[in-house]
Amino acid sequence: MGSNNLKDIPDKPESQKLQLSGKEIYCVVDIDSFEAMVWAKEFNELQGKPVLVVNAQRVIIAVSYEAKKFGISRAHDNVKSARSKCPTPPLIVFEIPGKDGKSDQTIPQKASFEIQKCVRSFVNNKFPGTVICMKSKDEIYFEFSEYLDKNLVQTSNLDLDLLPHKPKTVWIGASKDKIEERRLALASNIAEQILQKIREETGFIASAGVAASCIVAKIACGNDKPDALTIVTNSGVDDLYAQTNMKDAPYLKGKNGISIFRLWERKGHVLKSLLDFKKCVDIAEIQNELQLTDFQANQLKEVAEGFDLEPLEDKKKATLQSSWNIINQDRPCTQEILKKYIMNCCEELELKINHENYLFERIPKEIKIVLRSKISKRDSEGQPKVTVKSIDTRTLKYENPQKSGTLGSFIWTKLCEMWKEGEKTFANFEDVTEIMFTTSY
Numbered sequence: 169m170g171s172n173n174l175k176d177i178p179d180k181p182e183s184q185k186l187q188l189s190g191k192e193i194y195c196v197v198d199i200d201s202f203e204a205m206v207w208a209k210e211f212n213e214l215q216g217k218p219v220l221v222v223n224a225q226r227v228i229i230a231v232s233y234e235a236k237k238f239g240i241s242r243a244h245d246n247v248k249s250a251r252s253k254c255p256t257p258p259l260i261v262f263e264i265p266g267k268d269g270k271s272d273q274t275i276p277q278k279a280s281f282e283i284q285k286c287v288r289s290f291v292n293n294k295f296p297g298t299v300i301c302m303k304s305k306d307e308i309y310f311e312f313s314e315y316l317d318k319n320l321v322q323t324s325n326l327d328l329d330l331l332p333h334k335p336k337t338v339w340i341g342a343s344k345d346k347i348e349e350r351r352l353a354l355a356s357n358i359a360e361q362i363l364q365k366i367r368e369e370t371g372f373i374a375s376a377g378v379a380a381s382c383i384v385a386k387i388a389c390g391n392d393k394p395d396a397l398t399i400v401t402n403s404g405v406d407d408l409y410a411q412t413n414m415k416d417a418p419y420l421k422g423k424n425g426i427s428i429f430r431l432w433e434r435k436g437h438v439l440k441s442l443l444d445f446k447k448c449v450d451i452a453e454i455q456n457e458l459q460l461t462d463f464q465a466n467q468l469k470e471v472a473e474g475f476d477l478e479p480l481e482d483k484k485k486a487t488l489q490s491s492w493n494i495i496n497q498d499r500p501c502t503q504e505i506l507k508k509y510i511m512n513c514c515e516e517l518e519l520k521i522n523h524e525n526y527l528f529e530r531i532p533k534e535i536k537i538v539l540r541s542k543i544s545k546r547d548s549e550g551q552p553k554v555t556v557k558s559i560d561t562r563t564l565k566y567e568n569p570q571k572s573g574t575l576g577s578f579i580w581t582k583l584c585e586m587w588k589e590g591e592k593t594f595a596n597f598e599d600v601t602e603i604m605f606t607t608s609y
């Protein structure tokens with residue numbers, strides 16, 4: 169094996185280890201094989217079959233659970249290797265319908281909205297005080313401490329009815345503290361009800377992780393999917409880390425994970441589980457050697473510490489974005505092409521604005537438009553040419569729901585007015601290769 173020659177993983181000094189505060193209880197709910205389920209709902213012939221969902225560039229976006237049974241995984245396979253693992257029944261490779269070189273995101277976006285709508289109304293009514301944050305289309309974070317503080321009855325014995333009843337409920341680590349045990353039990357009972365509600369109202373199957381930090385809850389959520397509930401006590405964190413393959417952990421699944429793995433191999437160590445990563449990895453050193461951004465380094469730091477650096481906040485404070493690469497670069501971009509892409513981009517953004525308007529009753533005051541030119545075109549300082557314009561959208565009447573196309577026509581008219589007024593920055597649309605829209609409030 170040769171593993172005897174490998175050096176022991178060095179241990180981090182005590183000063184670098186953080187402790188969980190123990191007050192907050194987080195839950196992460198993640199829809200199982202989200203895009204595979206979304207498209208199977210749309211196309212009946214995909215239901216119950218081993219399916220690979222790919223985009224126009226043949227990159228794997230999702231793997232159905234029937235395909236996962238053959239050992240196919242999004243992180244470790246490509247279309248060819250997946251096909252060879254699943255000869256009978258033949259694997260279905262489903263390409264997401266696209267438009268002008270971009271996969272259609274409207275159907276997953278609508279499904280995500282239905283899930284969010286169902287979860288928000290259920291949790292806000294039944295468990296007031298809970299912080300809810302939608303972090304991606306199929307991933308929702310919760311923090312229960314305010315609700316738990318008010319509703320936890322402090323009796324000495326744990327009422328068995330309080331515990332979740334799901335068949336795939338896993339507890340990792342024994343709880344040494346009665347209060348911690350009660351808080352985790354009540355939180356996991358809520359998590360179980362959320363999973364049940366999502367299933368009843370939307371038909372989606374999801375898994376959940378419950379723990380005293382977001383990142384530990386997220387790792388726990390990936391344990392034993394699909395349809396599982398994993399609860400991790402503070403003393404169980406190392407056990408969870410020991411049973412999680414480093415290459416399957418959050419922020420380590422893709423390129424980052426592979427380069428860190430290689431970096432440590434060069435030093436003579438092998439990182440197998442997330443526990444090895446937690447025990448030995450010095451983030452400053454990794455950031456330096458792999459030239460990671462501060463943002464990437466902070467994500468890795470969270471995984472390594474098992475502790476979140478930022479408190480969980482409702483995402484309604486964030487901005488919405490939509491962007492589009494104009495792929496046909498063998499001919500210059502014309503006004504007509506630019507209009508088509510702006511309308512596409514606005515259609516996607518409009519859907520997000522409509523959903524937000526429904527959930528939080530807010531509409532953007534302004535939309536920032538970024539037009540990026542070919543990288544080869546650089547300004548006098550050597551920077552790629554970028555045009556940024558903000559358009560005041562307060563005069564745009566927002567009905568709920570907004571009629572599709574309203575935003576695109578509005579933005580296009582405003583841009584044409586600017587051109588007419590001779591704004592030079594917007595005159596060179598021949599070079600535009602990417603457009604991006606960002607809302608502000």
Ligand SMILES: [Mg+2]
Binds near residue numbers: 199202306
């Ligand atoms: Mg998912």
